[in-house]
Amino acid sequence: MQLGTRWSVGATAPEAVPPAVRVAIASEEQILRDQQVDTTAWRWTLTWLERRPVVELDDGTTIRQHADGSISLTRPDPDDD
Template sequence: MQLGTRWSAGSEPPASVPASLRQQIEAVEDAMPADQLGQPTPRWTLTWLEGRPIAELDTGVIVSLDANGKAVVRYDEDDEFG
């Protein structure tokens, strides 16, 4: 069993975040608009499903691995913020 973790966008991901996800997580963060209203920084949540890592940002952006082990980015259409 692997436990998940949380961290704020823009900060260094914890060591438990697999290297296979880090480049796409960074790309998502680079694409985020700068906050001009003083809103709280969104947070990432790392979970594991059937042994595969899934990083989900509070905004509904999800970074996961496809069947070939390649990191992919998608948006959760059912997210409450979407």
């Protein structure tokens, strides 16, 4: 795994983040705004697994770009405390 970087929710993602992942991040951030979730202290973390980006939000939401270019988004299970 290659270490990446962190940035705040609402800030511009690093240049290394592929466009399709940026779209997924923007969509997730819009959902959080629509739900009026306070994300002022939340950050995204970018890492690389097998040269593909993995972006994780502080709440556990994870966005991955797969080898075929597809994007998956996994949210934490609210019942899994």
